[in-house]
Amino acid sequence: MPVNAVGRELPERIGNYIVKPYQGINAPEPTSKKVVSNRVLTLRPAGGSKVIGTLEEAIEASGLQDGMTISFHHSFREGDLIVGQVLTAIRNLGIKDLRFAPSAVVNIKNPSIVDFVRDGTITRIEASGIRGELGDAVINGLMDEPVILRTHGARPRAIEAGELEIDVAFIGASAADEYGNATGQIGPNACGALGYSFIDATSAGKVVVITDYLVNYPCVPASISQQYVDYVVVVEQIGIPEKIGAGATRMTRNPRDLMIAKRIADVIAASRLFENDFSFQTGAGSISIACTNYLAERMEERGIKARFALGGITANIVEIFNKGLVKVLEGSQSFDAVAARAIVEHPNIVEIDNAVYSNIYGKGCMLDKLNFGVLTALEVDVDFNLNILTGSSGEMMGGLGGGPDVAAGSDISIAALPIVRGRTPSVVNKVFTICTPGETVAMVVTEAGIALNPRHKHYEMLRDDMGKTDLKIVSIESLRQLAESFTGKPKQIECTDKVVCIVEYRDGTVIDVIRQIKR
Amino acid sequence: MEQRVSLKRTSLYVSGSSPANIIEAVFYNQDCIVYDLEDSVPTSEKDAARLIVYNALRHQRPAEKYVIIRVNGIYSEFIDEDLEAAVRARPDALRIPKVESAKEVQSISAKMAAIERQAGIEVGSIELWCNIESYLGILNALEIATADSRVVALALGAEDYTASMKAQRTKKGLEMFYARNALLMACRAAGVDAIDMVFSDINDLEGLREDVALARNLGFDGKTAIHPRQIDIINSYFTPSKKEIDYALRVLAAVEEGKRLNKGAVALDGSMIDKPVELRALTTIAQARAAGIKIGGENHAG
Numbered sequence: 001m002p003v004n005a006v007g008r009e010l011p012e013r014i015g016n017y018i019v020k021p022y023q024g025i026n027a028p029e030p031t032s033k034k035v036v037s038n039r040v041l042t043l044r045p046a047g048g049s050k051v052i053g054t055l056e057e058a059i060e061a062s063g064l065q066d067g068m069t070i071s072f073h074h075s076f077r078e079g080d081l082i083v084g085q086v087l088t089a090i091r092n093l094g095i096k097d098l099r100f101a102p103s104a105v106v107n108i109k110n111p112s113i114v115d116f117v118r119d120g121t122i123t124r125i126e127a128s129g130i131r132g133e134l135g136d137a138v139i140n141g142l143m144d145e146p147v148i149l150r151t152h153g154a155r156p157r158a159i160e161a162g163e164l165e166i167d168v169a170f171i172g173a174s175a176a177d178e179y180g181n182a183t184g185q186i187g188p189n190a191c192g193a194l195g196y197s198f199i200d201a202t203s204a205g206k207v208v209v210i211t212d213y214l215v216n217y218p219c220v221p222a223s224i225s226q227q228y229v230d231y232v233v234v235v236e237q238i239g240i241p242e243k244i245g246a247g248a249t250r251m252t253r254n255p256r257d258l259m260i261a262k263r264i265a266d267v268i269a270a271s272r273l274f275e276n277d278f279s280f281q282t283g284a285g286s287i288s289i290a291c292t293n294y295l296a297e298r299m300e301e302r303g304i305k306a307r308f309a310l311g312g313i314t315a316n317i318v319e320i321f322n323k324g325l326v327k328v329l330e331g332s333q334s335f336d337a338v339a340a341r342a343i344v345e346h347p348n349i350v351e352i353d354n355a356v357y358s359n360i361y362g363k364g365c366m367l368d369k370l371n372f373g374v375l376t377a378l379e380v381d382v383d384f385n386l387n388i389l390t391g392s393s394g395e396m397m398g399g400l401g402g403g404p405d406v407a408a409g410s411d412i413s414i415a416a417l418p419i420v421r422g423r424t425p426s427v428v429n430k431v432f433t434i435c436t437p438g439e440t441v442a443m444v445v446t447e448a449g450i451a452l453n454p455r456h457k458h459y460e461m462l463r464d465d466m467g468k469t470d471l472k473i474v475s476i477e478s479l480r481q482l483a484e485s486f487t488g489k490p491k492q493i494e495c496t497d498k499v500v501c502i503v504e505y506r507d508g509t510v511i512d513v514i515r516q517i518k519r
Numbered sequence: 520m521e522q523r524v525s526l527k528r529t530s531l532y533v534s535g536s537s538p539a540n541i542i543e544a545v546f547y548n549q550d551c552i553v554y555d556l557e558d559s560v561p562t563s564e565k566d567a568a569r570l571i572v573y574n575a576l577r578h579q580r581p582a583e584k585y586v587i588i589r590v591n592g593i594y595s596e597f598i599d600e601d602l603e604a605a606v607r608a609r610p611d612a613l614r615i616p617k618v619e620s621a622k623e624v625q626s627i628s629a630k631m632a633a634i635e636r637q638a639g640i641e642v643g644s645i646e647l648w649c650n651i652e653s654y655l656g657i658l659n660a661l662e663i664a665t666a667d668s669r670v671v672a673l674a675l676g677a678e679d680y681t682a683s684m685k686a687q688r689t690k691k692g693l694e695m696f697y698a699r700n701a702l703l704m705a706c707r708a709a710g711v712d713a714i715d716m717v718f719s720d721i722n723d724l725e726g727l728r729e730d731v732a733l734a735r736n737l738g739f740d741g742k743t744a745i746h747p748r749q750i751d752i753i754n755s756y757f758t759p760s761k762k763e764i765d766y767a768l769r770v771l772a773a774v775e776e777g778k779r780l781n782k783g784a785v786a787l788d789g790s791m792i793d794k795p796v797e798l799r800a801l802t803t804i805a806q807a808r809a810a811g812i813k814i815g816g817e818n819h820a821g
Contacts, residue, residue, distance in 0.1 A: 255747035256543050422539050447546040470811060486542045486579065
């Protein structure tokens with residue numbers, strides 16, 4: 001069995017999937033040079049409307065057949081009502097054996113995605129994460145074909161490289177006109193940026209826009225342009241507004257997490273890169289939100305303003321923007337109602353294409369311009385590899401998101417996590433699933449101290465900068481020992497040989513696989 | 520026994536029946552951790568908590584903290600087993616709830632001595648904090664503070680005290696004003712530390728600030744915390760002022776000078792410097808260092 005650059009044994013083939021082992025941080029040249037797109041030249045007679053009566057009619061008109069690939073965005077998050085409606089309509093039409101390729105699988109219930117796998121509507125899944133009921137089922141061997149998990153940056157790469165050809169893209173929009181101009185920024189169920197759908201709109205064979213708020217032509221603003229849209233379907237409801245912003249933007253009150261968040265702000269403030277016109281991405285987890293607030297305090301104290309902040313937009317980063325501490329916000333998604341409206345309200349809060357944000361095969365991406373990137377993780381090992389997918393018993397806990405991309409792109413990538421969660425250590429010898437290669441992680445910040453990574457490109461700079469402060473610098477090994485001294489050594493998770501998930505790195509190589517858990 | 524200088528700005532209660540909290544508590548900035556066997560532990564889990572706290576201290580004792588175990592009440596059915604486990608765990612101190620007389624302190628101290636002897640621990644090495652939480656405790660505060668050489672601190676408990684007084688508990692705490700002063704006077708007279716009551720509303724950080732400012736102005740040496748969120752705020756109020764630091768440095772310089780000249784007694788500004796004054800100066804310097812203040816041109820790192 002071949003071993004990749006982070007030491008993981010991988011099969012040469014997994015079914016029809018040919019494994020390209022991860023080779024290290026220098027990404028390989030693209031194998032094909034021409035961008036692949038399923039988009040077709042379409043002559044449309046003047047006038048009329050693209051509005052079509054029902055989802056079933058739109059699906060039939062799109063020519064969707066057994067074995068094809070369908071896509072969605074995840075911008076409505078837990079409040080999504082589109083995926084369920086579309087899959088139900090597909091099931092009603094008797095179409096089977098589909099490849100389901102959303103930007104991420106949101107944890108929807110009633111109906112659950114698992115039901116559509118069980119009845120054969122879906123037989124393959126490719127996404128950035130599969131949390132919840134579906135994740136649990138997959139890891140216990142629900143599917144014959146392995147799920148392919150890709151980072152935000154890896155998905156547009158796979159699409160443009162022809163590895164993920166989308167036949168029909170279903171794009172939920174909080175407002176659209178009869179010709180398909182569509183947005184997430186206005187309407188009763190506004191979700192904000194639609195950055196994950198741009199690539200689907202430009203690459204899919206057919207594009208169906210689904211909305212519950214049809215506006216007079218032309219829809220302004222329009223994130224998705226009419227030139228890519230084949231059909232518009234008006235449904236009763238596309239999402240549940242309270243849930244669209246749920247889950248991502250809570251400010252933590254956990255004192256341990258607050259301590260870690262404050263320490264990250266201290267680390268950033270201690271770096272020589274913390275100067276006027278710096279850039280950062282803190283993310284949208286609960287530690288991240290707190291960290292953003294502490295960082296804003298440091299900026300105010302020192303009279304420093306950031307040139308731009310990147311990634312998902314949250315109400316709290318909008319607040320910091322409004323204080324004048326950040327000049328430009330660039331976001332591919334919005335995490336709450338305030339963030340959803342912000343793009344319309346402020347010219348310097350900008351909706352960006354996820355490919356621009358994170359795809360390294362697109363002539364450079366924005367996160368390569370980041371000074372500081374904050375990453376949250378479930379586990380870190382003594383080689384600084386991060387696990388952001390699987391929990392202590394091997395269960396699916398999260399999605400890859402853009403974390404591995406941010407780690408690779410930013411100057412200083414900071415992983416935040418407590419050394420112990422409950423009674424499980426999170427600093428370990430080997431993480432269960434490698435998602436972010438250790439070489440791209442500059443440091444790990446925990447409640448028990450900060451570990452700098454000697455293999456990171458900016459290690460010397462960081463060591464010098466942190467050496468001038470009172471911050472407690474420790475070795476990653478000492479954190480591991482400390483964590484283990486509290487919890488004991490956890491029993492290894494036993495797996496079968498069956499690969500249930502393939503974890504693709506941003507360059508399309510395989511960084512790890514997840515095997516079925518033995519019960 | 521040699522007296523140590525230990526900071527007592529903050530003491531955080533951690534439930535003995537919550538291993539996850541016990542692990543986390545090590546990483547906060549509190550000076551003292553109080554592993555609790557009393558109120559935060561359900562009756563059905565008393566034995567488990569005893570074992571957990573004992574093992575936590577024997578195997579995971581936080582290196583830089585002053586470690587306290589709060590046992591159950593003196594007249595409770597749990598006290599003997601609590602003392603057995605708590606003394607053998609070798610904390611810096613035990614915290615005894617609802618102490619009301621010198622006799623109670625002496626009886627606990629004698630029981631501790633017997634266990635210390637059996638366990639091969641230096642007799643008298645484990646200190647005592649007495650919780651004063653009734654009118655009788657306040658009335659007898661001085662005899663309690665001077666009852667035994669183990670007693671190093673009295674800590675005020677407001678909930679039970681106000682109940683015993685038939686008083687209403689309020690945020691402003693005027694009903695506690697006399698008790699705070701009475702306890703302080705006893706502590707000053709006995710030369711032990713005075714620890715202020717908890718501020719119960721963990722979500723009201725502004726209220727906490729006002730309360731701890733008052734405690735500090737009255738003269739308390741520290742305050743009990745019931746949530747980690749309260750720690751940094753309390754610490755900040757017990758950070759000595761520049762004037763206090765300067766005075767402490769002069770005291771210590773005078774003591775040094777006295778030693779160098781082999782003088783028995785040392786005076787500063789016309790007053791004699793006795794042992795408590797020297798200890799107080801050391802504590803002031805330790806408090807300043809803990810707050811990250813650089814003293815006398817030193818380059819403080821860590």
